[in-house]
Amino acid sequence: xxxxxERRASDQTAAPRGRIDLxxxxxxYGQGRLAKTVMEDCSLTIEPGRLNxxxxxxxxxxxxxxxxIAGFDQPDAGAVTADGSPVRGPASDRxxxxxxSALFDWMTVYENVAFALRAAGRGSRDIAPLAKDVLERxxxxxxxxxxxxxxxxxxxxxxxxxxxxxxxxxxxxxDEPFRGLDAMTRGLMxxxxxxxxxxxxxxxxxxxxxxxxxxxIADRLIILSNVPARxxxxxxxxxxxxxxxxxxxxDDRANDIKREAIEVLHEEAMKSFxxxxxxxxxxxxxxxxxx
Numbered sequence: 001x002x003x004x005x006e007r008r009a010s011d012q013t014a015a016p017r018g019r020i021d022l023x024x025x026x027x028x029y030g031q032g033r034l035a036k037t038v039m040e041d042c043s044l045t046i047e048p049g050r051l052n053x054x055x056x057x058x059x060x061x062x063x064x065x066x067x068x069i070a071g072f073d074q075p076d077a078g079a080v081t082a083d084g085s086p087v088r089g090p091a092s093d094r095x096x097x098x099x100x101s102a103l104f105d106w107m108t109v110y111e112n113v114a115f116a117l118r119a120a121g122r123g124s125r126d127i128a129p130l131a132k133d134v135l136e137r138x139x140x141x142x143x144x145x146x147x148x149x150x151x152x153x154x155x156x157x158x159x160x161x162x163x164x165x166x167x168x169x170x171x172x173x174x175d176e177p178f179r180g181l182d183a184m185t186r187g188l189m190x191x192x193x194x195x196x197x198x199x200x201x202x203x204x205x206x207x208x209x210x211x212x213x214x215x216x217i218a219d220r221l222i223i224l225s226n227v228p229a230r231x232x233x234x235x236x237x238x239x240x241x242x243x244x245x246x247x248x249x250x251d252d253r254a255n256d257i258k259r260e261a262i263e264v265l266h267e268e269a270m271k272s273f274x275x276x277x278x279x280x281x282x283x284x285x286x287x288x289x290x291x
Contacts, residue, residue, distance in 0.1 A: 016048035017083060017093065017170035018203030020069055025078035026228070027064055038064045040228035042078070048170070051197060051204045053218035055211065055261070057269045061229030062207045063099075066173045069205060070096045082171065092116075095164045096173040101156050103148040103163075109135070110144040113162045134162045137196060154185040158192060165196065171203040178213070187245065190216060194242065211261055215254055216243055223264050226271040233264045 027039040038061045046052055054062050067073040068080050071089040080087040082094060103112050113134060114127045135141045138158040148156055157177060164172055177193075178186045190213060197204065208214050214221055218237045225232040239254055248254040 015083075018046075018048040019083050020044075020046040020171060020203065020205070021079075021081045021084075022065075022068070023079045023081075025068065025075045025080060027061075027068065027073065028076050037228045039068075039075075040230065042228075042230045044222070044231050046203060046205060048203050049201050051201075051206065051217060051219045052222055053206045053208060053214040053220070054222045054224060055208055055214050055265070056224030056229070056232070057226050057265065057272045058209070060224045060227055060268070060272070062224060063175055064229070065224070066096060066175050066205060066207060069171070070094050070173055072096075092120075092167055093170040094173065095167055095169040095171070096175065097160050097164055097177050099176045099179050101148065101160065103156060103159055105148050108145050108147055109140060109151070109159050112148070112159055113166055116163065116167050130166050134166045137165070137199065138162045138192060152185070153181055154189055157181070157189055161193065161196065165200070169202065171205070174204065174206045176207055176209065178208075186213075193217070198241070211258055211265070212245065212248070214261070215239075215257055216245060216248060221257070221261065223261060223268070226268045232268060233261070235260070 022042055022044045025039055025042045026037065028035050028037045030036055042061075042065075054065060056062055064073065068075060069082075069087065071087045071091060071094065074088075082091075087094075104115065107115065110131055114131050117127045117130065131144075132141065135144055138161055140155065140158055140162065143151065143155065148159065151159070160177070178189045181189060194217065206217060208217075215237060221233075221235045221237055222231060223233040224230070235257060237257065239248070239251060
């Protein structure tokens with residue numbers, strides 16, 4: 001059993017960690033004429049240990065949802081709770097992997113992975129087996145002395161995952177973690193991620209813009225509406241695991257889900273397009289009237 005898995009097994013008698021609740025949440029950025037309400041009256045329950053994938057139109061509030069769960073932002077109305085407690089700020093039980101690399105360029109792979117545990121005061125004897133284990137699980141044990149700049153994009157993403165996993169969070173939040181990777185590397189990263197999840201299930205909220213990726217990964221698919229964001233559509237991805245892209249193409253249920261999801265996404269994208277057109281026309285009218 002891996003070192004991280006042993007830590008989780010030792011806590012099996014405790015209540016499952018990782019339940020997230022949003023109750024009628026609203027969030028606005030900016031003030032006055034520049035104010036933009038990104039989320040309004042949004043309610044959602046995320047059960048412990050499930051792999052949730054969030055998808056929606058561009059700019060609909062997907063990243064805002066993650067930031068509210070992580071505690072980086074606070075709602076203007078409503079409540080966000082983790083295991084029944086209000087989310088008032090970031091915490092080690094809710095960790096986020098960002099779109100852009102957040103690795104420290106001046107640290108080796110090993111030092112990057114061990115950083116959070118060192119910052120928490122853990123000693124080298126405690127850290128070493130955990131770091132060794134997690135680097136082996138992401139296939140980077142042989143690269144522990146390399147620096148981020150010496151790694152490919154896919155390898156850097158694996159270091160990011162390892163750095164999150166070593167902390168054994170109850171909730172992992174991933175904001176388009178494979179964005180910008182070529183198709184082959186992205187496919188390999190999906191396989192790595194699903195293997196890691198199978199070894200150590202936990203609550204995951206994974207944001208993507210790729211519907212095929214969403215269906216491949218998810219236990220449950222969450223589609224957000226156009227801004228202000230609400231939950232537009234929820235569907236259980238009741239397909240057997242392990243899954244591959246090839247098998248999904250041949251699965252009638254997967255294709256049905258994909259068709260329905262594309263229809264919903266198209267409806268919301270058109271709302272976004274029409275809203276942007278009306279906003280531009282309104283601004284032009286105001287400008288013309290002031291002349």
